[in-house]
Amino acid sequence: MMHDLQETTRRHFFSRCGMGLGSIALGSMMSDQAQANPFTPKQPHFKPRAKNVIYLFMGGGPSQLELFDWKPELSKRHGQDIPESFIKGKRFAFMNSSFKKANKLLGPTRQFERHGQSGIWVSDLFPHIASITDEISVVKSCKTELFNHAPAKLFMNTGTGLFGRPSMGSWVTYGLGSESQSLPGFVVLQSGSRGPRGGAVNWASGFLPTTFQGVPLRGSGDPILNLASPKGVSAQSQRDSLDALKALNLKRLMETGDEEIRTRIASYEMSYQMQSSAPELIDISGETQATLELYGAKPGQASFANNCLLARRLVERGTRFVQLYHTNWDHHGGPGETLTKDLEKVTHDVDQGCAALIRDLKSRGLLDDTLVIWGGEFGRTPMSEARKTPGRNHHIDAFSMWFAGGGVKPGNVVGETDEFGFDSVGRECHVHDLHATILHLLGMDHEQLTFRFQGRDFRLTDVAGHVIEPLLA
Amino acid sequence: MHRLIVTSATYRQSSKRRADLTETDPYNKLLGRQSRLRLDAEIVRDNALAASGLLNTKMGGPGVFPPQPPGCMNLGQHRRNWTASKGEDRYRRAVYTYRWRATPHPALKVFDAPDAFASCTRRIRSNTPLQALTLLNDPAFFEIAQGLAERILKEGDKADKARIALGFRLCLAREPDTRELTVLESFLNKQRQLYADMDAVALTPVVQRAHGGQEVAETQRNEQAAWIMLARVLLNLDETITRE
Numbered sequence: 213m214m215h216d217l218q219e220t221t222r223r224h225f226f227s228r229c230g231m232g233l234g235s236i237a238l239g240s241m242m243s244d245q246a247q248a249n250p251f252t253p254k255q256p257h258f259k260p261r262a263k264n265v266i267y268l269f270m271g272g273g274p275s276q277l278e279l280f281d282w283k284p285e286l287s288k289r290h291g292q293d294i295p296e297s298f299i300k301g302k303r304f305a306f307m308n309s310s311f312k313k314a315n316k317l318l319g320p321t322r323q324f325e326r327h328g329q330s331g332i333w334v335s336d337l338f339p340h341i342a343s344i345t346d347e348i349s350v351v352k353s354c355k356t357e358l359f360n361h362a363p364a365k366l367f368m369n370t371g372t373g374l375f376g377r378p379s380m381g382s383w384v385t386y387g388l389g390s391e392s393q394s395l396p397g398f399v400v401l402q403s404g405s406r407g408p409r410g411g412a413v414n415w416a417s418g419f420l421p422t423t424f425q426g427v428p429l430r431g432s433g434d435p436i437l438n439l440a441s442p443k444g445v446s447a448q449s450q451r452d453s454l455d456a457l458k459a460l461n462l463k464r465l466m467e468t469g470d471e472e473i474r475t476r477i478a479s480y481e482m483s484y485q486m487q488s489s490a491p492e493l494i495d496i497s498g499e500t501q502a503t504l505e506l507y508g509a510k511p512g513q514a515s516f517a518n519n520c521l522l523a524r525r526l527v528e529r530g531t532r533f534v535q536l537y538h539t540n541w542d543h544h545g546g547p548g549e550t551l552t553k554d555l556e557k558v559t560h561d562v563d564q565g566c567a568a569l570i571r572d573l574k575s576r577g578l579l580d581d582t583l584v585i586w587g588g589e590f591g592r593t594p595m596s597e598a599r600k601t602p603g604r605n606h607h608i609d610a611f612s613m614w615f616a617g618g619g620v621k622p623g624n625v626v627g628e629t630d631e632f633g634f635d636s637v638g639r640e641c642h643v644h645d646l647h648a649t650i651l652h653l654l655g656m657d658h659e660q661l662t663f664r665f666q667g668r669d670f671r672l673t674d675v676a677g678h679v680i681e682p683l684l685a
Numbered sequence: 686m687h688r689l690i691v692t693s694a695t696y697r698q699s700s701k702r703r704a705d706l707t708e709t710d711p712y713n714k715l716l717g718r719q720s721r722l723r724l725d726a727e728i729v730r731d732n733a734l735a736a737s738g739l740l741n742t743k744m745g746g747p748g749v750f751p752p753q754p755p756g757c758m759n760l761g762q763h764r765r766n767w768t769a770s771k772g773e774d775r776y777r778r779a780v781y782t783y784r785w786r787a788t789p790h791p792a793l794k795v796f797d798a799p800d801a802f803a804s805c806t807r808r809i810r811s812n813t814p815l816q817a818l819t820l821l822n823d824p825a826f827f828e829i830a831q832g833l834a835e836r837i838l839k840e841g842d843k844a845d846k847a848r849i850a851l852g853f854r855l856c857l858a859r860e861p862d863t864r865e866l867t868v869l870e871s872f873l874n875k876q877r878q879l880y881a882d883m884d885a886v887a888l889t890p891v892v893q894r895a896h897g898g899q900e901v902a903e904t905q906r907n908e909q910a911a912w913i914m915l916a917r918v919l920l921n922l923d924e925t926i927t928r929e
Contacts, residue, residue, distance in 0.1 A: 250811075250812075362762075374802075374803070375800060375802030375803055376800060376802050376803045396814075396815075402760070406762055406763070406764070407759060407760045407761045407762060407764075407787075408761075408762070409761070409762040409787075410761070410762070410787060411760050411761030411762065411786070411787025411788050412760060412761070412787060412788060412789060412794070413786075413787070413800065413802075416800065419809065420809070421797070421809045421810075421811035422794065422795060422796075422797050422809070422811045422813065422815075423811040423812070423813045425794075427815065428760055430756055432756065433754070433755060433756055434754070436815075436818070437754055437757070437791055437815070437818070437819075438754060438815075438818040438819050438821075438822040438823045439818060439822070440822060441821070441822055442822055442824065442827040442890070442891070443890040443891070444883075444887060444888060444889075444890045444891035444910075445891060445914075446879060448879055449876060449879050449880075449914055450821075452872060452875055452876065452879070452914075453821070453872075453914060453917060453918050453921070455872075456868055456869065456872040456918045457918055457921055457922065459868045460865060460868055460869075460918075460922055460924075461922065461923045461924075463864060463865065464922075464923060464924055467701060468700060468701050468702060468721060468929075469701065469702025469707075470700070470702065470721045472721065472723070472812060472923075473923045475812045476812055476817075476923040477923075479812055479813055479814045479816060479817045480814070480817040480821075480921075482814040482817075483814040483815070483817035483818045483821065486814060486818070665807075666806055666807075
């Protein structure tokens with residue numbers, strides 16, 4: 213048993229990561245560098261359209277009906293009961309409390325206009341995003357399966373509502389490695405009133421090695437946990453310690469022949485490099501005034517805008533997968549969750565940063581290689597919830613996300629919804645389809661990116677998923 | 686049954702790679718040698734605590750709160766506090782660590798401790814720079830290095846070589862060979878030089894344990910700092926966190 217466990221674990225670094233990928237270039241994995249470092253860039257299955265991902269996760273479930281999905285019919289029928297046929301047999305969050313009394317349709321609360329050459333509808337809440345419609349693809353027919361926040365976030369990130377599966381960023385770095393050898397391959401940034409529900413499971417590596425888990429970049433203190441040497445330990449002392457460790461570990465490697473020690477040595481050296489590269493990364497004071505203004509970023513002041521700028525700096529430095537979380541988008545209508553001032557606040561928090569990120573990536577030639585994803589874990593109902601003010605409940609049958617950059621068709625809309633925005637029509641885009649498409653854009657076949665666990669091969673898309681062709685350029 | 690396994694001749698073989706076996710049995714299916722395994726997350730901590738003499742072997746009782754860096758409890762929906770245990774609970778075995786689901790203890794998580802959401806049939810053993818940062822810089826592990834240095838200076842003979850050998854034995858359960866002694870001795874002397882001129886006050890965080898240690902005399906601090914650096918190297922060795 214013991215040896216099996218060890219060998220299995222060793223193999224996943226040195227060859228199995230490759231085997232799972234089928235057509236991977238095994239030759240390149242045999243070099244010393246590759247053996248010592250699981251993040252060494254790996255060849256995808258086919259020519260990728262994007263190399264990196266920036267995922268802007270809007271935690272709480274943004275209301276598509278106030279942002280991208282303009283429903284004039286819903287406006288006309290405001291205050292009427294939703295026809296029974298729509299909701300028969302459906303389940304909703306809070307169905308036994310406030311929602312039960314509330315089947316009245318709630319018309320869109322914002323003004324909508326068409327924007328750009330593409331004529332994509334965007335509400336007045338997103339003046340900046342409205343200016344980049346010709347760069348993005350809005351998917352209006354997203355569907356998910358779970359209507360509570362934490363399970364739905366897990367579903368969006370891992371393809372299941374159960375704990376213990378790897379997140380998308382983990383799968384991607386497992387499949388592709390990372391271009392950066394001095395920063396983590398999968399980085400998580402947070403802003404807003406609180407962290408996302410579920411916490412660490414949203415960026416966990418599940419049954420994959422923790423090598424591939426998301427590394428939170430911290431807003432205060434060390435940017436990466438335990439990055440700084442202990443107080444009073446000088447840089448020279450740290451370097452000397454690493455040299456002594458290297459000498460003794462290398463000696464042990466020669467004696468035992470255990471290649472895992474080579475990996476250990478490389479890990480220590482990379483940790484030393486991170487001690488200088490991570491502080492350099494988060495120091496945005498060297499950005500031009502024009503760039504800071506574009507984002508609305510302020511050095512030293514943690515915000516979504518700063519995180520967008522950091523996301524660009526991360527992909528510039530070769531980090532494979534960057535995920536930003538911003539809360540709170542949960543607009544039920546209660547205190548702190550109104551469709552009026554609270555929605556205005558959160559849209560204002562993110563609008564400029566999102567648009568700036570797309571423009572900045574484009575002007576630097578990075579947008580072609582970077583897939584940008586915007587969206588939450590689900591959408592919101594066309595019916596009003598009876599709370600203190602009119603709000604909307606969680607909704608899984610239709611919601612909007614947008615995509616931009618590497619391989620995404622610009623100025624494009626995928627899918628539609630019915631006259632109330634209740635259900636998706638046309639090309640339905642299930643979460644599994646989104647995952648299949650994201651992997652496809654990165655040059656990976658979602659059916660081939662597998663990891664054997666508990667006796668079977670697991671995938672991000674498990675046994676489902678179809679690439680969304682209309683989303684592709 | 687465990688005794689039968691661990692006292693068997695097969696289990697007690699050397700884990701060194703052998704060219705002949707590498708060829709005939711690359712995955713060691715026939716158990717021609719022992720296999721090197723990185724210790725499990727909890728044991729990485731317990732082992733360091735045991736070497737330093739700080740370990741509290743008390744069994745059972747409610748969960749405890751070994752130190753963790755500030756800010757780790759803010760990653761989930763709720764911001765929580767983590768007040769590190771004091772007294773004997775600070776150095777309990779890691780299995781007694783209190784668990785929050787959304788914000789697991791980072792030093793356990795980083796060494797592949799399972800989430801405890803579902804049954805774990807096989808632990809993965811990763812090998813990452815974040816583990817290096819944890820063992821080198823995490824305040825809890827630095828505290829253990831301070832403890833180990835205290836122990837070496839208290840229990841060891843006066844001679845450097847003997848003290849180094851004691852620390853080595855405590856971490857690796859074997860004697861250092863000449864080459865290893867040389868590397869460590871020259872490292873120790875270099876650290877003595879580095880810390881020789883440092884102000885005693887500036888050295889306080891280096892030599893003074895955050896909790897429970899005895900006050901280190903000002904005249905002793907420069908020397909103590911050098912030994913703490915040595916203890917830290919010993920605790921960070923691949924062999925220390927590996928079952929050979």
